[in-house]
Amino acid sequence: MKKLLILCVLLLLTSWCNAQTKDLMETVRKTIEASNAIYADLANKNDGSILTRYTDDACLFPPNAAPVCGREQILNFFKGGPKVHVKFTIQNLYGDGKTSVTEESYYEMKDLEGKKLDDGKVIVIWKNTKEGWKMHRDMFSSNHPAK
Numbered sequence: 001m002k003k004l005l006i007l008c009v010l011l012l013l014t015s016w017c018n019a020q021t022k023d024l025m026e027t028v029r030k031t032i033e034a035s036n037a038i039y040a041d042l043a044n045k046n047d048g049s050i051l052t053r054y055t056d057d058a059c060l061f062p063p064n065a066a067p068v069c070g071r072e073q074i075l076n077f078f079k080g081g082p083k084v085h086v087k088f089t090i091q092n093l094y095g096d097g098k099t100s101v102t103e104e105s106y107y108e109m110k111d112l113e114g115k116k117l118d119d120g121k122v123i124v125i126w127k128n129t130k131e132g133w134k135m136h137r138d139m140f141s142s143n144h145p146a147k
Contacts, residue, residue, distance in 0.1 A: 024097035024098070025093060025095075025097045025101075027097075028093065028097050028101050028126075028133065029090065029093055031132070031133050032090065032093070032101070032103055032126060032133065033088075033090065035053055035133070035135075036088040036090075036105070037088075039053060039086060039088070040084055040085055040086040040109075043078045043081065043084075044083045044084070046078070046079060046080070046081075048075055050074070050075070050078050051071055051074060051075060053134060053135055054071070054074060054134055054135045054136075054138070055127050055129060055134045055135065055136045056071060057069070057070065057136075058070075058071075058074060058134070058135055058136055058137065058138065059136075059137055059138070060074055060077060060138045060139075061137070061138065061139035061140075062077070062140065063140065063141040063142060063146070064146055082111070082117075083111075083112055084109050084110065084111060084112070084117060085109070085110045085111075085112065085114075086107055086108070086109045086110075087107065087108045088105045088106070088107050088122065089105055089106045089107075089108075090103060090104070090105045091104045091105055091106060092104040095126075098128065099127070099128050100125060100126060100127050100128065100136070101125075101126045101133070102123065102124070102125050102126070103122070103123070103124040103125075103126060104121075104122075104123055105121070105122045105123075105124070106119065106120070106121055106122070107119060107120055107121070107122055107140065118142050118143075118144065119142070119143050119144075120140060120141050120142040120143045120144075121140065121141060121143065122138070122139070122140045123137075123139045123140075124136075124137065124138050124139070125137040125138075
């Protein structure tokens with residue numbers, strides 16, 4: 001009887017912990033979705049505001065190029081880039097929801113008139129900082145051959 005009671009308590013505790021993790025990951029998902037929704041707008045400003053999305057020691061891993069690491073290099077990467085609209089669709093989130101999360105997403109990029117320019121996939125490692133969730137590693141590539 002004692003073993004059965006202990007087993008029941010452990011099962012209840014496991015269920016409670018799983019529910020807590022699920023709620024936490026849902027909160028993180030909403031935060032990432034909100035950040036993704038304004039990402040292109042910040043990049044389009046060309047004023048450095050895109051850096052608010054990244055950790056101080058972040059790195060980008062663009063296709064067909066060397067890694068871009070640090071605030072100055074990331075700013076130079078975005079400076080003078082085309083003005084676009086980007087929609088990100090999260091496929092999966094992995095992680096503990098406390099210190100870091102990995103985002104697996106698809107993106108669709110359009111010009112300001114709505115013409116589709118590209119689509120592809122993204123892997124982002126998000127880090128929970130004192131200022132909130134920020135991108136720490138950002139890797140992306142097109143679904144289409146390089147031109």
